[in-house]
Amino acid sequence: MSYGGIEAGGSKWVCAVGDSTNELIAVETFPTTTPTETIGRAVQFFAGHRRLIDGLGVGSFGPVDVHESSPSWGQITTTPKPGWAHTDVVAALQAALELPVAFDTDVNAAALAEAQWGAGSGLETFCYVTVGTGIGVGVVANGRLLHGLLHPEVGHMRIPHDRARDPFGGVCPFHGDCWEGLASGEALRQRWGRPAHDLSTNEAWELEAGYLALGLVNLICTISPQRIIVGGGVAKHPGLLRLVGVRVRDLLDGYLNAPEVSTAAGIEQYIVAPALGDHAGVLGAIKLAQLRAPVKQTLPTPEAVADRAG
Amino acid sequence: MSYGGIEAGGSKWVCAVGDSTNELIAVETFPTTTPTETIGRAVQFFAGHRRLIDGLGVGSFGPVDVHESSPSWGQITTTPKPGWAHTDVVAALQAALELPVAFDTDVNAAALAEAQWGAGSGLETFCYVTVGTGIGVGVVANGRLLHGLLHPEVGHMRIPHDRARDPFGGVCPFHGDCWEGLASGEALRQRWGRPAHDLSTNEAWELEAGYLALGLVNLICTISPQRIIVGGGVAKHPGLLRLVGVRVRDLLDGYLNAPEVSTAAGIEQYIVAPALGDHAGVLGAIKLAQLRAPVKQTLPTPEAVADRAG
Numbered sequence: 141m142s143y144g145g146i147e148a149g150g151s152k153w154v155c156a157v158g159d160s161t162n163e164l165i166a167v168e169t170f171p172t173t174t175p176t177e178t179i180g181r182a183v184q185f186f187a188g189h190r191r192l193i194d195g196l197g198v199g200s201f202g203p204v205d206v207h208e209s210s211p212s213w214g215q216i217t218t219t220p221k222p223g224w225a226h227t228d229v230v231a232a233l234q235a236a237l238e239l240p241v242a243f244d245t246d247v248n249a250a251a252l253a254e255a256q257w258g259a260g261s262g263l264e265t266f267c268y269v270t271v272g273t274g275i276g277v278g279v280v281a282n283g284r285l286l287h288g289l290l291h292p293e294v295g296h297m298r299i300p301h302d303r304a305r306d307p308f309g310g311v312c313p314f315h316g317d318c319w320e321g322l323a324s325g326e327a328l329r330q331r332w333g334r335p336a337h338d339l340s341t342n343e344a345w346e347l348e349a350g351y352l353a354l355g356l357v358n359l360i361c362t363i364s365p366q367r368i369i370v371g372g373g374v375a376k377h378p379g380l381l382r383l384v385g386v387r388v389r390d391l392l393d394g395y396l397n398a399p400e401v402s403t404a405a406g407i408e409q410y411i412v413a414p415a416l417g418d419h420a421g422v423l424g425a426i427k428l429a430q431l432r433a434p435v436k437q438t439l440p441t442p443e444a445v446a447d448r449a450g
Numbered sequence: 451m452s453y454g455g456i457e458a459g460g461s462k463w464v465c466a467v468g469d470s471t472n473e474l475i476a477v478e479t480f481p482t483t484t485p486t487e488t489i490g491r492a493v494q495f496f497a498g499h500r501r502l503i504d505g506l507g508v509g510s511f512g513p514v515d516v517h518e519s520s521p522s523w524g525q526i527t528t529t530p531k532p533g534w535a536h537t538d539v540v541a542a543l544q545a546a547l548e549l550p551v552a553f554d555t556d557v558n559a560a561a562l563a564e565a566q567w568g569a570g571s572g573l574e575t576f577c578y579v580t581v582g583t584g585i586g587v588g589v590v591a592n593g594r595l596l597h598g599l600l601h602p603e604v605g606h607m608r609i610p611h612d613r614a615r616d617p618f619g620g621v622c623p624f625h626g627d628c629w630e631g632l633a634s635g636e637a638l639r640q641r642w643g644r645p646a647h648d649l650s651t652n653e654a655w656e657l658e659a660g661y662l663a664l665g666l667v668n669l670i671c672t673i674s675p676q677r678i679i680v681g682g683g684v685a686k687h688p689g690l691l692r693l694v695g696v697r698v699r700d701l702l703d704g705y706l707n708a709p710e711v712s713t714a715a716g717i718e719q720y721i722v723a724p725a726l727g728d729h730a731g732v733l734g735a736i737k738l739a740q741l742r743a744p745v746k747q748t749l750p751t752p753e754a755v756a757d758r759a760g
Contacts, residue, residue: 217707265598266598281596282591282592282594283592286575288674288676289575289670289676289706289708291674293705293706294672295671298701300608300609301610314703314705358668360599360603361602361603361604361607363598363602364597364598364602364603365599391608392606392624394624395513395606396528396600396603397513397528
C-alpha cells in the first residue's frame with residue numbers, strides 16, 4: 141500500500157510517494173510560485189504515480205483549516221503570502237487526482253514523522269519547530285497532534301524586543317515584531333541585508349540565538365514538551381542550536397526542576413535537530429495519508445459474498 | 451463513595467469532602483503558613499471525616515512533581531515561596547491519614563473540574579488561567595490534563611515589557627519581568643503600593659489588561675485552546691476580562707480566522723470566568739481523587755473466597 145505526500149511549504153513544495161516505512165519511492169521538489177502553477181506541478185507528479193497510490197496527505201504552510209467538519213476545511217486561510225489566501229488546496233487536488241486527501245499543517249506533519257521514526261519516538265508531548273522563511277511549530281500533546289481551536293501558530297507569539305539593541309521593527313505583516321517577525325529567515329534577511337546562509341557575524345547569530353531561546357522558553361512554559369526538535373534552514377547554522385540551549389538555560393535560571401532543561405548535558409539532548417532531516421515534512425504527509433485518508437476497500441469476491449449470505 | 455480534596459494554594463488552602471457531583475459535603479479554608487502548620491490543619495480536617503472518604507486529591511501550587519514514577523513525586527519542588535521548596539505534601543498526608551493520594555497542580559485540578567461541570571465541558575483543548583498572587587495555567591490538551599516534561603508553568607513565559615511606560619522591574623524572584631512578574635496580584639501590589647482589590651485607577655487596569663492580553667495571545671498561539679477560562683482574585687475586577695478580550699483581538703489583528711478570537715461577540719464567549727467560581731480548584735482535587743487514587747477494595751467474605759476456590 142503506497143501513499144502520496146506533499147510538504148507544501150511557503151518557499152518550496154516537496155512531493156513524494158512512500159509506503160509505511162520511512163523510505164521514499166519517488167520525490168520531486170519545486171519552488172512555490174502561484175497556487176495554480178504549484179498545485180498543477182504536484183498534480184502532474186502524482187498523475188505519473190497514480191496507479192501506485194491509495195491516498196494523499198498534505199502538510200501545508202498556514203494558517204490552514206484542519207477541521208474536517210468546517211466548510212473551509214482543506215484551505216490555506218489568512219496567510220500573508222501573496223496570492224495564496226483562501227486557496228482550497230484539498231479541493232484542487234481531489235478534483236484533479238480523484239484521491240482521498242488528508243490535510244494538516246506542514247509542521248504537524250513533520251512532528252508526526254518524527255514521532256513515528258525520529259527524535260519524537262516514544263514521547264507523549266513534544267514540539268517540532270521549523271525556522272525557515274517563517275517560524276512554525278507542530279505539537280504532539282498527550283500522544284496526538286494538537287489542533288484545538290485552529291492549530292498552533294507559535295510563530296506569532298509576542299516575545300520581548302529590546303529596541304535599543306535591535307531597532308529593526310520585524311517583518312510580520314500582521315504583528316511586526318512577533319517571534320517570526322524578529323527571528324525568521326526573512327527577518328534575518330531584511331535586518332542584515334543578506335540571507336541567513338550568507339550571514340557570519342557573531343552579532344547576528346548572538347541576537348538570533350537570544351530570540352530563538354525566548355520563543356523556546358515560552359514553548360517550554362506553555363506546552364511543557366519532553367523534547368524540542370528544531371529544523372528549517374536557519375536552524376542549520378553551525379553551532380546555533382548549542383548556543384540556543386545555553387540561552388534557554390540562562391533564561392529559565394534553574395526554575396524548572398528537570399535535568400533536561402537545567403543541565404548542559406540535558407539540554408543538548410532536549411533541543412535537537414530533526415532525526416529525519418529535510419524529509420520529516422514529506423514523510424509526515426505520507427503518514428497523514430496512511431492514518432487519515434479513507435483507504436480503498438478490496439472488493440469481496442462473489443464467492444465470499446455468497447458464503448456470508450448462506 | 452466520597453473523597454477529600456485540597457486546593458493547596460500559595461496564599462490559602464481549601465479542604466473539602468465531596469462525591470461524584472459538584473456539591474461539597476464539607477469545606478474549610480485557612481491561610482497557607484508553614485508547611486507543618488498548613489498540612490497539619492488539613493490532616494485535622496480530614497481526620498474528622500476520615501470514615502467518609504476513600505481517597506484524597508491534591509491540587510497544589512508549584513512547581514510540583516506530578517510524575518508518579520519519579521522519586522520526588524508528590525513534592526512541591528523549586529517554589530520561591532519561603533519554606534516550601536521540596537516539601538513532600540503527598541508523603542505527609544499519606545502518613546497521617548493512611549489514604550491513597552492523587553496529586554497535580556492547582557490549576558490542572560481547576561481545569562479538570564471545569565471540564566467536568568463547568569466552562570470546559572465538551573471541549574478537547576482549553577486553558578484554565580488563574581491570576582491571583584501568582585499566575586498559573588492548567589491545560590486540557592486532546593482531552594487530557596497536560597503534563598509533558600513537568601507541567602505547564604505559563605506564568606513564567608516572557609512577554610514584551612515596555613519599560614518606558616512601565617519602569618517597574620517585576621516581582622518574579624527567578625525571572626523579574628516574566629508574565630507573572632509583571633501581571634500577578636503581587637506585581638500589582640508592589641507596582642502601585644496597594645493590593646489589587648484596592649486599585650481603581652484606569653492607568654493600573656489598562657496596563658494590567660495589556661499584560662494579561664499578551665499572555666493570553668501567547669497561549670492562543672501555542673496551545674490553540676477552544677476556550678480560555680480566567681479565574682483568581684485579580685481577574686474578578688469588574689470589566690477586566692472584557693478589556694482583556696478587546697486587547698487580545700487588537701493583538702491578534704485578524705490573523706487567526708476564527709470568530710471566537712476575531713469578533714467582539716466571539717471573544718466574550720471565549721475568554722470567560724470559571725463556571726464553578728472559587729470552588730473549581732477544590733472540586734477538581736476531589737475529581738482527581740476519584741479518577742486516580744486507588745480505591746479501597748471491599749474485602750471478599752470467607753464464603754466468596756471458598757466459592758471461587760471450589
